[in-house]
Amino acid sequence: MASPVQRNPKILRLLFVKLKHIGDALLLTPTLVATRSQYPEAEIWVVVRQGTEGILAGCTAIDHLITVAPNENDQRGFGSLWRDLSTLLHIRRQRFDYAFDLSDGDRGRWMVGLSQGTQRCISATKRPINLWCDQWITQRTTTPWNRGHRVEKDHLMVSEFLPLAGEIPSLNYDEAQTKIPPSMQRVNDFVVIHPGSRWRKKRWPLDHWLILGKALLEHTNTLVISSGPAEDERKLADQLTSEIGPERVINSDGQWSWAELAGCLQLARAYVGLDTAATHLAAACQCPITAMYAYTIMEQWKPWRAKCQLFHPRQWLNSWEEVLETPPSEIMRAHQPEKVLAATREIMRAPVPDQAG
Numbered sequence: 001m002a003s004p005v006q007r008n009p010k011i012l013r014l015l016f017v018k019l020k021h022i023g024d025a026l027l028l029t030p031t032l033v034a035t036r037s038q039y040p041e042a043e044i045w046v047v048v049r050q051g052t053e054g055i056l057a058g059c060t061a062i063d064h065l066i067t068v069a070p071n072e073n074d075q076r077g078f079g080s081l082w083r084d085l086s087t088l089l090h091i092r093r094q095r096f097d098y099a100f101d102l103s104d105g106d107r108g109r110w111m112v113g114l115s116q117g118t119q120r121c122i123s124a125t126k127r128p129i130n131l132w133c134d135q136w137i138t139q140r141t142t143t144p145w146n147r148g149h150r151v152e153k154d155h156l157m158v159s160e161f162l163p164l165a166g167e168i169p170s171l172n173y174d175e176a177q178t179k180i181p182p183s184m185q186r187v188n189d190f191v192v193i194h195p196g197s198r199w200r201k202k203r204w205p206l207d208h209w210l211i212l213g214k215a216l217l218e219h220t221n222t223l224v225i226s227s228g229p230a231e232d233e234r235k236l237a238d239q240l241t242s243e244i245g246p247e248r249v250i251n252s253d254g255q256w257s258w259a260e261l262a263g264c265l266q267l268a269r270a271y272v273g274l275d276t277a278a279t280h281l282a283a284a285c286q287c288p289i290t291a292m293y294a295y296t297i298m299e300q301w302k303p304w305r306a307k308c309q310l311f312h313p314r315q316w317l318n319s320w321e322e323v324l325e326t327p328p329s330e331i332m333r334a335h336q337p338e339k340v341l342a343a344t345r346e347i348m349r350a351p352v353p354d355q356a357g
Contacts, residue, residue: 055173058259120139143160173262181264196236197233227251275293275301
C-alpha cells in the first residue's frame with residue numbers, strides 16, 4: 001500500500017470536482033480565481049470530465065488538472081473505470097484539507113466522499129444524497145441557488161465552507177495563455193461567429209446565418225467562422241463559408257484549440273453565437289457578445305460579466321409554460337437576423353489599434 005504523500009502542513013490543499021460539460025468547466029474559473037486570491041499559497045487541484053480540460057488551459061489559478069472518463073455510458077469501458085479508480089486512489093493520497101463537489105451528481109459526490117479530505121463538501125439543494133454516499137460526507141449545504149447564475153452557485157457553495165471575500169471575479173482565460181492561429185496572423189478587422197452546437201435544438205436556422213454573415217461583411221473586413229470538431233458542425237461551417245464567399249471568410253474547420261479561439265476573441269470586434277461553451281469563452285475574453293437562446297434559463301446561464309446583447313423567448317412569451325410548449329426550432333427562427341445584426345453593430349468595437357493597418 002502506498003504511503004501518503006509528504007506534504008507541508010502549512011499549505012492549504014483544495015480539491016474541486018466538476019464533472020459536467022465544457023462550458024460548466026469554464027464557469028468554475030471565477031471561484032478558482034477568488035480562492036487563489038484569498039489563499040495565495042493554497043494548492044488547487046481540479047477534476048473535470050475528459051474533453052473539457054482544454055478550456056481550462058487559460059486559468060492560471062489551477063495547480064493540478066485531472067480528467068476522468070465522460071459520463072456517457074458508450075464512452076466508459078472497463079479501461080475508463082480502471083483509470084477512474086486509479087485517479088481516486090491518487091486523490092486519496094493527497095490528503096486534501098477541503099474537497100468540493102460542484103457537479104451535484106452521485107459520481108462527483110462519491111469522488112469527494114471517498115477522497116479522504118478533512119472536509120468533504122457537497123450541495124444537497126438540487127437532488128437528495130444517496131444514503132450510501134451520505135456517510136462519507138462531512139459538510140452539506142441546502143442553501144438555495146436555483147435562481148442565481150451558475151457562477152454564483154459555485155462561489156456560494158465553496159464560500160459557505162471556505163470563506164471567500166470580495167466580488168465574484170469574471171470568467172478567466174489569461175491573455176498570456178492564448179495563441180493566434182496561423183491563418184489569423186495578419187487579420188486585424190473581423191467578427192467571429194460560432195453557428196454550431198452539439199444540441200440541435202439550440203441551433204439558429206442556416207438561412208438566418210447566411211443573411212447575418214453577408215450583412216456583417218458590410219461592417220467588417222473579415223468573417224471568422226468558428227466550429228467544434230464534430231462532423232456536423234464542420235459541415236455547417238463549410239457550407240456557410242461556401243455560400244457567403246470564401247474570399248473574406250476564415251473557417252476554423254473545427255481544428256482550433258480553445259487557446260487559439262481565445263486568441264481570436266481577444267482581438268475580435270464582436271462575437272455572435274448560441275448557448276455554447278464558445279459564448280462563455282467570449283465572455284472570459286471580454287469580447288462583445290450577441291447570442292440567441294431557446295429554452296435556456298437566462299438568469300443561470302447568460303454570459304457572466306460581459307458586454308452582451310441576448311435574444312431569448314421570454315422577450316415575447318409571457319411564461320415558461322408558453323416557452324416549453326413552443327418548439328425550439330420556432331423559437332430560434334423568431335430571432336430575426338436583421339435584429340441580431342443591429343444588436344451586434346451596437347456593441348461592435350473598433351479594431352485593436354496595434355493590430356490595425
